[in-house]
Amino acid sequence: MLLAFVMPIHRRSEADEFARELLTRLSRWVLLAVGLAVVVLGIAISPLPGPGGIPVIVVGLMIVLRNSFAAKRRFVRFQRAHPRLVFPIRRLLRREPEVMPVAWQQVLRMERLVLPVRWRVCGRLRRSMRRRAQRKVRTA
Secondary structure, three states: OHHHHHHHHHHHHHHHHHHHHHHHHHHHHHHHHHHHHHHHHHHHHOOOOOOOHHHHHHHHHHHHHHHOHHHHHHHHHHHHHOHHHHHHHHHHHOOOOOHHHHHHHHHHHHHHHHOOHHHOOHHHHHHHHHHHHHHHHHHO
């Protein structure tokens, strides 16, 4: 008699576990699709002026990497193959991302890639700001 009351509870817990697992997988697939859509949106708006596409791509990549084991493995493989290319993205994927240093590094990198030496402004601006800060420290 006691066994008859225990069995239905056990079956319910199996059903609940199955439903929970199904819901988890379904939500993972939905979030993966949302992340891919955000990445595609970021790629679509990246030709527009300004850095609008890069943050959107990073957010989409965060969503995809948190919900896909295969994407994590591919990202790690890509990172090992191209560490300099992936390093800024990894800095933005941290819990407390370093947004301004990454943005400044990318500005300097793009300036060095695109402009001739005599037209580069950002490096000179950074050096002049550093000199001014050192003068203020000396006088204070």
